[in-house]
Amino acid sequence: MYDFAYHKPSSLADAVKLLAEDPDAKPISGGMTLLPALKHRLNMPTALIDLSGIAELRGIKREGDAIVIGAMVKHFEVATDPQIMAAIPALARMAATIGDTQVRNRGTIGGSLANNDPAADYPAAALALGATLITDRRQIPADDFFVGMFTTAMEPGELLIGVSFPIPEKAGYAKLRNPASRYSMTGVFVAKGPKGVGVGVNGAASCAFRQKEMEAALAANWSPEAVANIRQPANDLNSDIHGSAEYRANLVTVMAKRAVADAG
């Protein structure tokens, strides 16, 4: 971690301008991922654009049949916001399980979605709920947003402003945490919503994905038993010192079952 410039713009326009001017600059929101990356020299931006001074990125609103959450909203706020707790309680519960107290009070939903860590929680919810990602220049459906490991559809210099979650009829979440890092080994978010049934899986593969076989089964029969015998193929799943691909495949089934039970 060495010399870099630091900017703290107070408007979205200024932030976008700073990013446009310096292709090696990076936005920083909670810094929970970016700062360790700098310390490990995985990332050496010329400038950090601190988004914490921008009012447009904050706030949680109900807009019609959706909950819209600003990019700078912290995990703790998602976990405790009365509107979210009423409309999408599973999302609030999910946020309450992210990392630890410190991480939840620094880390932001925008940072998490933009970062698209394979083991991050939110992407599974965004996929299952059919969320829309809002940037400074367009709106991107969740299905198109999460492209691959640590990769999204956003272009260089593009800034995530917020995310809009359609309010589901019911939704549930279950995950197995890595006992040390607390990151998801595999988590499954299930939702029965206006756009149909969604099943989003995190932690299992290089990028969060939808489990469409389970979606079909749940659309026909919303019950834990409906997914209990659906086996996720292990090829393409992660295999590491915490668990093999086969083990994660098993987790997809078990967590899906538990998520449906959680949704009720």
Added chain:
Amino acid sequence: MSETRQMRHGSSIGQPVTRRDGLLKVTGQARFAADNHPAGLLHAVLAVSRIARGRVAALDLPAARAHPGVVEVMVTANRLALALHPDDKSVPFSFKLDLLQDDRVRYAGQPIAVVIAATLEAATEAAALLAPRYEAGPVEVTLDAPGGYVPESVGVGDPGEMRHGDVEAGLRAAARRIEATYETPLQFHNAMEPHGVVAAWEGDALSLDMPTQGLALTRMRLAALLGIRAEDIHIRSPFIGGGFGSKLLSGPQVLGILAARLVGRPVKLVLTRAQMYGPVTHRSPTRQTLRLGAARDGALTAIHHHVRTATSRHDDFLEPSAGVSHTLYAAPAIATTNEAVRLDTGTPGFMRAPGEASGSIALESAIDEMAHACGMDPLEFRLRNYAEVEPVSGKPFSSKALRECYAEGAARFGWAGRPLAPRQMRDEDGLLVGWGVGTATFPAIMFQAEARAVLRRDGTGLVESGTHDMGQGAWTAFAQIGADSLGLDLDRLEFRAGHSDLPNAGIAGGSGHTATAGGAIHAAGAQAIARLTEIAVADPRSPLFGAGNVGVVARGGRLLRRDDESRGEAYADILARAGLDSVEGRGSAAADPAAAERYAMHAHGAVFAEVKVDPELGQIRATRLVGAFAAGRIINPRLVRSQYYGGMIWGLSFALHERAAMDPRTGRVMNADLAEYHVPVNADVPSVEAILVEEQDPHVNALGIKGVGEIGITGTAGAIANAIWHATGTRIRRFPVAIEELGR
């Protein structure tokens, strides 16, 4: 002997005194080595090798030297000459050191340069700027490496092969036979405090703040390496943030000292967590095959314990895992054999019950498998094969209250009624529940130590011995022994320790520190009291005049006539009248070869474990641990209990958590940090209980002390493995148990 005996049983030994250094520690006032900042201090950072075998072809020295704040970069070319080759191992318990002697790389993480700078940040950055280029050779870093050899010895001079009786005949005669292979992982120490040093030279004198488990040995080796007098080396090591066998002299510490010499300023060098996975010893992986035979009634007919383990390519230490089979269970035929392979790793060493820990988990698992094969309760099976004498030597035990440990532990745990078959118990959440037992054992070892004790005219006492407090409570336990040896209340005693200028207290290792240094302190105190007694009984003005024959008792700062305790005199009065400021005693202690010839000397214990396993996920929780241990005289039950807790938690760690994963291509540890190298946290250890079982040992040493530091890890790991089997019906033989092997 009788003279010292009569002065024992004072008011301190046996009391659950809280740690004398506790307040300093919880308030952050305890100064660990790296907390020292002498004026003019510079910071040194190691650059370490990223390859495991080969040579360093180039370092970008100009780039590192040009970095702002950098004072010097120490490499082979400018490293000061040493008076002794770093490979020399004439000092006991030492290993070859990597001190930049050449461009060779013997393992990943080996120091290849030292950057010295005004700030830690500058030194860290410049170390990265060195951007080494290597010529790398092919590496072998796992037990699957081809080849191997049969070692003559394992551990520290234990025989590589031991045969007692005819194992093959015993196996042939057996009604039940099992053969199973168990694997234990590569483990790293991970003491909370990293290895480090703050070094300051004053001329040819060297002042060091440096954690060490062996002040005298460390000083001796440093003097030889540096070519200076031992008396000119002053090491302060008042607090050690965990040693576990890794904190004798380490290479990086010597490099810090050489760096200070090179720049002529005090230097601090502290390893990063990642740098602790290489040059400061580890526990090698083992692959252990146990062949057991038992008669129809469950009596063992044979035990064969074979171990394959590894050492480094350049040095020798072999985890002596089979040793536990020599002592634990009675069998007419016992054989232990070893094979070893050389790997491109740092050299393994003494790590938390070296041998006993890894051997115990295999033996205890195998014993459990055999109990099951015989259709017997595992505790009953262990009692059936209880060793009344040490099986391989036939010697009686100096004391052995293992039967009581089994009984008290089982009662406390609630073992009775345990279903014999596995997978019979569930809790209210549907989790599988299992119970397991393991036997704990550890030899009672002694080293050599000296101490000095002084009675002062103001009625206080002083005890000096360069003992080592690694968190186990040496500051407190030795003071208790010292106070009793001088017949003083604890608050009247000044105890000096943790400094190389004090009498040599040996090493804090092998669970033998309290027995050894405690024995020396006890003897020193006894001598001081004996001198004072001589003065008093010879002085017609003393109420003790002429009491020499009946003897005196020293208590509460007074000498009392043994036959009439109402007649006595305060130490201070005796000294004052004699016109003396003080009397002094010296004492030493070491293992008694005659006793060792007659008796087998071991501490024992029984550990009971309950685990819960999620049947869908394989997730394991060790929900309850109860250990009952008998280890001779207990100096301080509070400290001892916490040693047992710590040991049992390491045992849990062994069974369920710790494993270093090696990248077989690069020879690097892939999880060299505490996020990925798992050790237990509070949440992993919901309930641990330790029972102190009464045991009096008149033979082991003057104070009757065995060791308590390491025994807890033994027994526990096996008990957990056995409980997992009992919960699930699946026998896992590779440790730590991976959830994916259970979650099906």
